[in-house]
Amino acid sequence: MTTTVSALDVYSAYPHSDLIDIVPPVRGMSAKQFLKTIDQGLFGDTLFLFILREVADMDGEREEVVRALCRARDDLTAVIEASKDQPFICPRCGSPLDGQGHCIAAVCSYEG
């Protein structure tokens, strides 16, 4: 395994990359070189573009790429987890909700 991540490595690993409307990178092409072949302003798959830009920013340096993408994954996970959270306050009576999103007030029947 080489010490750099190429554009083809990213393209090959990215799920459903064959559905992206681009000419695939050739073997040995860096992310920086590949980005020059893409109209980034019109490019539809922004996650793929983000990954390519991260790899290009790190000059494909494998360890740095892995570190940067893990950081991005952790940031994404934090946003996903925060998005899953139930509201903490009952919208009907203002009492706290339990872990299932049910109101804890005995007189309120709100169930999330």
Ligand SMILES: [Zn+2]
């Ligand atoms: Zn309530």
